Amino acid sequence: MEKKELKAGEVSYEKLIINPSWCKGCGICVAFCPKKILSIENEKVKVDDIEKCIQCGMCELRCPDYAIYVGGKKNEKRG
Amino acid sequence: MPSNLVEKYFRTEKLPQIWCPGCGHGVITRSIVDAIDQAGLDKDKVCIVSGIGCSSRAPGYMDFNTLHTTHGRALAFATGIKLAKPELKVIVITGDGDATAIGGNHFIHACRRNIGITTIVYNNNIYGMTGGQYSPTTPKHEKGTTAPFGNIDKAFDICDLASAAGASYVGRSTAYHANLTTTLVKNALNNEGFSLVEAVSGCPTYYGRKNKKGNAVDMMNWYKDNAVTAAAAAKLSEEQMAGKILIGEFKNKPEPEYTSEYQKIIDKLAKGR
Ligand SMILES: Cc1ncc(C[n+]2csc(CCOP(=O)(O)OP(=O)(O)O)c2C)c(N)n1
Ligand code: SF4
Ligand code: SF4
Numbered sequence: 001m002e003k004k005e006l007k008a009g010e011v012s013y014e015k016l017i018i019n020p021s022w023c024k025g026c027g028i029c030v031a032f033c034p035k036k037i038l039s040i041e042n043e044k045v046k047v048d049d050i051e052k053c054i055q056c057g058m059c060e061l062r063c064p065d066y067a068i069y070v071g072g073k074k075n076e077k078r079g
Numbered sequence: 080m081p082s083n084l085v086e087k088y089f090r091t092e093k094l095p096q097i098w099c100p101g102c103g104h105g106v107i108t109r110s111i112v113d114a115i116d117q118a119g120l121d122k123d124k125v126c127i128v129s130g131i132g133c134s135s136r137a138p139g140y141m142d143f144n145t146l147h148t149t150h151g152r153a154l155a156f157a158t159g160i161k162l163a164k165p166e167l168k169v170i171v172i173t174g175d176g177d178a179t180a181i182g183g184n185h186f187i188h189a190c191r192r193n194i195g196i197t198t199i200v201y202n203n204n205i206y207g208m209t210g211g212q213y214s215p216t217t218p219k220h221e222k223g224t225t226a227p228f229g230n231i232d233k234a235f236d237i238c239d240l241a242s243a244a245g246a247s248y249v250g251r252s253t254a255y256h257a258n259l260t261t262t263l264v265k266n267a268l269n270n271e272g273f274s275l276v277e278a279v280s281g282c283p284t285y286y287g288r289k290n291k292k293g294n295a296v297d298m299m300n301w302y303k304d305n306a307v308t309a310a311a312a313a314k315l316s317e318e319q320m321a322g323k324i325l326i327g328e329f330k331n332k333p334e335p336e337y338t339s340e341y342q343k344i345i346d347k348l349a350k351g352r
């Protein structure tokens with residue numbers, strides 16, 4: 001899957017979007033991702049293997065800083 | 080771009096919040112806007128009121144009518160708003176200190192009146208903002224900066240307190256159980272009278288550190304492993320329940336709401352003239 005850098009340092013893998021400028025590196029998303037594909041590098045979240053992401057939204061659900069979320073249809077439905 | 084949910088309901092120019100890394104308050108705040116979204120409420124018809132504390136900073140980030148008031152007095156301000164504009168959905172966001180220490184009297188009387196306010200207490204068992212003093216919900220023998228050798232007070236059970244005082248909707252969740260928080264807040268918003276949702280929140284900086292609870296992830300894991308639903312609790316002895324957190328919906332018993340009872344008096348007197 002293509003990795004795109006958006007404005008303000010945001011990183012989009014289309015199915016998963018990360019905003020490092022809001023991430024405080026707490027590690028909650030890393031701990032509760034059922035696929036164990038996230039890690040922390042330099043106090044920011046990082047995706048190690050986007051292909052394995054099942055868009056379950058567990059990371060988004062418990063991120064205290066709204067710095068990671070599921071893209072595509074799931075996102076479009078909300079708000 | 081943030082997620083659609085965040086874009087719609089947050090003042091994104093103010094993010095990220097001032098809260099410490101891994102503070103449970105951010106997770107609970109997201110669950111609340113998720114509930115507002117699922118309840119299909121009109122943003123302009125919602126008013127969110129808070130007192131003072133880390134938890135009370137939440138409405139500052141939320142894109143609704145918001146009011147940040149004085150310590151312990153959120154419910155007093157909210158009562159005024161609800162009486163002046165009963166058509167509004169009034170939500171109070173408060174902390175365990177704000178709601179049950181300095182604001183304890185407002186709290187029990189708002190419950191007793193069954194006024195149509197949905198109150199969400201972010202219970203982190205400590206005064207986070209002022210540096211970790213023990214609060215009315217700090218468990219016995221646990222530590223705070225003002226109880227370096229352990230707190231000897233018995234903790235309040237906020238849900239029992241609200242229920243006994245007359246709240247018509249009562250439930251508890253934790254920062255880990257984000258979807259449950261959303262469900263409880265949504266049900267609470269659907270109750271006409273006073274609703275109380277206690278959301279147990281992790282304060283890794285003070286409560287966590289003072290009581291050797293580990294980091295933010297450890298605290299979330301602790302909620303995951305130690306929260307028990309009422310159904311499961313029924314099968315456990317009192318000893319087995321010690322130190323566990325009871326979660327779920329405890330009371331949903333609609334009763335006449337205060338501002339509509341007040342309106343009845345107005346209507347009656349208006350007819351008499
Ligand atoms: C009248 C008054 N007394 C004391 C304070 C100091 N004070 C500010 S926040 C706070 C406690 C906050 O604790 P809590 O409501 O549990 O919120 P938290 O910060 O833990 O989220 C206190 C004592 C104040 N601001 N005003
Ligand atoms: S959506 Fe699920 S699988 Fe994908 S990164 Fe988030 S938690 Fe992991
Ligand atoms: S949960 Fe959020 S703030 Fe914490 S590490 Fe993950 S993306 Fe960053």
Ligand code: SF4
Pocket residue numbers: 097098099101102103104133134203207208281282283284285
């Ligand atoms: S002091 Fe505690 S409650 Fe306040 S922001 Fe930090 S972790 Fe959260």
